[in-house]
Amino acid sequence: MVSPVLLIAVPLGLAFAMPLIALISRRLPRFVPLVACAFNLIVAIRLIPTVLSAPVIQRIGGFSPPFCINLFAGPVGVMFAGLIALAGLVIAIYALSYIRTGPTVRYHMLYMLLLVGATGVVLTGDVFNLFVFFEVLCISSYALVAYFGDRNGLEAAAKYLIQGAVGSALLLMGIGLLYGLFGTLNMADIASRIGSVSDISVFVPLALIVSGLGVEAAIFPLNAWLPDAHSSAPSSISAILSGIAIEVGLYAVVRMIFTVFGATSIFMFLLFLGVLTVLMGELCAFAQTNIKRMLAYSSIGQIGLIVFAFAMASTISLAGGLFQLLTHTLSKALLFLAAGYMIHRSGSMEISSLNGMGRRMPLTSLAFSFGAFSIVGLPPFIGFPSKFLIVRSALEKQQTLFTLLLGFVLLGTLVEGAYFFRVVQAIYFKKSGDEPASRSLAPALPLISMLILAVLIIFVGIYPQPVADALSTAASDLLDRAAYIGSVLR
């Protein structure tokens, strides 16, 4: 059996070997992320059947938990690791031809560190280790946002860095308080002792940790950095930030609330935050004229929807939330990648400059429309089954409050549909002003990566059942604290 620690060790080693690899040949480093992501994807896929029956606990350093740092490769962790590797692979293919200028070796190195940080966060079973991997993820994303070194990128990176650093400080304070209370940093050990102290002394670390992680997860009102950072970064980085980084932040929040704290009492609060995030994100997205800012605000809306699903805390709603996460990663990555080449072609980020793009870049436009339809939740794309699961889980609660909040969420979805259809309409049905309609295709490699994403979106949309089954196992992994504690501390 393969060991889950390889998922972290191999890309990390390759990332730091990058300058040496660049000494051999300047052309080599850009292929390294491909190798690392393909390796991770294979390892994650081989691990999935094992972890669906029982989670793999990897002990590091030869001690037994709670004295060592352990990796917890449960169904959620390994699926996330696989998703990170998949998105990383596709975006690395795209970046082969997209990233040509600037310090490319450093780009690829930081890109791999970002993926390593994300994989580490989803696999670790230790709160301080989670902080360290989280910082690896954050620092590399600050640097990547400023990659082009232009005015907007630098300004966005400065905002992102300051807000992210305050978030990290809050998280570290919360971890310090937890250590003061329990004398341990192991998630399972903390979880087993959390009932032994009063609620109020647990509340302070909970609040600090959730707000610290919430900055990266872009939960309203902690998301002021996101639209700037996602719209000013290179498109491949926007795709990975939107598709992976905020999802990983959200995973960390959920893991903390569900497993470590078992804090059922704050679900109602999270539910309202989720609905507020949906409405705020979608309404702001509607008002945008810049395509990348629109996509960034749409990410906030999607995060709100996922928080809403998670906060309902039933097996089916968690499965729905995880499914929506998968939808968002695949579709938003596709949207950002397609938008990247359309912006490259038209030279402007304004939505009006995309008029008539359907004739000029037929395949890229088609990919963009697929992504848009999938995010909105039309059949037969992947967004349909995931949104359907969330709606079903809210209705199954059979309470007026949940139905009412669902109404607000669906209103947000309606707004989302409106602005995405507006862009699709501009792409296909509006005449471009001055330029003669010459056809040109994006280079082959970006088209391949968009094709992979589009095929996955349609394929899972048509056959959602296997994915939904696997995700409901994963959902029970998040809900069942006793099993988590038992499997680590046996």
Add this chain to the structure above:
Amino acid sequence: MSFLEDYAYYFGAFGLIFIGLLIMLVKHNLIKVIIGLSILDTGVNLFLISVGYISNGTAPIFCRDDMDPSRMVDPVPQALVLTAIVIGVAVLAMALAIAVRLYQRYGTLDLRKIKELRW
């Protein structure tokens, strides 16, 4: 006074944290904001250290008989702070690098003037 003596480190730590946050909120110069961030980090580190601190403590070496286990300082927070300091240095370096580039592009470090991106 024993209350103050016992908790002096916590007062110090949270004092630094609030001073850092205040600086970050009210100052407009990016360098000053970064200094505030650094003070905030220092406060958090001091807080972590004081969680495991014993006055006149010794290092936790169990193989020597002349060491009293009740006087040993918990080594875990110190390991955490060591890591946190390294991470803090990396964030600080990143922030200063961005500040240098911002100054080259905008010719100012005043955050009120550096706002081309809007809602």
